[in-house]
Amino acid sequence: MSAPRLPPFPSIRDILKLYNLNAVKRLSQNFLMDKNLTDKIIRKTGDLAGTQVLEVGPGPGPITQSILKQIPKRLVVVEKDPRFKPVLDMLADSFSMVNGKMDILYNDIMKTDMETLFPAEYKKDWNDKSPHIYLVGNLPFSVSTPLIIKWLHAIAEHRGPWAFGRTKMTLTFQKEVAERLVAKPSEDQRCRLSIMAQAWTFPVLRFIIPGKAFVPKPDVDVGVVSFVPLVKPRTQHDFKLFEKITRHLFSFRQKYSIRCIETLFPLYCRKELGLMMYKLSDLDPTMRPTQFTVEDVDRLTTAYKYLTEKHPEINLYNYRSSRHLLPLSNTTDVVIQECTELDLLKETSI
């Protein structure tokens, strides 16, 4: 007896008509209509046959169809908009005809606990090859950037899908953001996001999708980026501390980097400790932020950690807070009146 075959899927155009679905502007929905392009995204994601796949933001299912055609062992989709239930149910039913399993969660991916989504037998050692688990998504640009920051944080701490090893992911971004993620030192697009992404992963810009391939057409083109977590991250520092130094480093892109690094310190000791950071790191204070390698930022972070261990109150200094310091004659001459830790995960301006 021949193996059961996946029934042919209707086109996305027909699905939208059939289920009377339209893109909701408020949710920044743009649907990818070209099967060749969704197949290409999945080809670049990896060989999905027999694997566990998580797709974020399936919408009416164009990428979902391309995933299912590869016959993974199981697909989990996380979609915020319940209007897509009839079409996602239809895809899950079709997949069950080939004994495949597709689970549908109506949830915000930013609030989804992903660690419980995959079976324990898929776990691999961090130093081993990547596990047979893949994450894929074509999300709104306003979600994909905070999501990659959140995921980088989880990678650094081996949490969520990265408790299973070096799980690979493929996500779409506004073309300019995709270029920033992979920008090398001294390239125009080099920024905070480049440093953060490259400290923990190897990001590759796979290809560009023209805006006209989407309905409705966004104002920008789209870059497809894949990420493989590094066996040995390029920094051993805590994610939040490393992010803090990177954020300050890029506070004025065009100036000498020391002007940026000085913002880590209260005014009264800014010049002295700023220079000390460069001496300890053996770096040139006239370097521009865009010239820094990940290893340079790592050295700055080591220097900052050393200085804050000597003067713990410096660690609490918040450049953005308007009410921060009152000079006093205690051991360090400062007291922190108010300090609010920035919540980096809420920051989308990276």
Ligand code: SAM
């Ligand atoms: N994957 C489809 C495609 O390629 O045509 C739809 C892409 S559309 C740009 C983004 C999808 O992500 C929408 O279906 C939207 O409802 C969903 N979405 C937006 N924010 C989300 C979130 N926080 N969590 C889960 N899904 C989200």
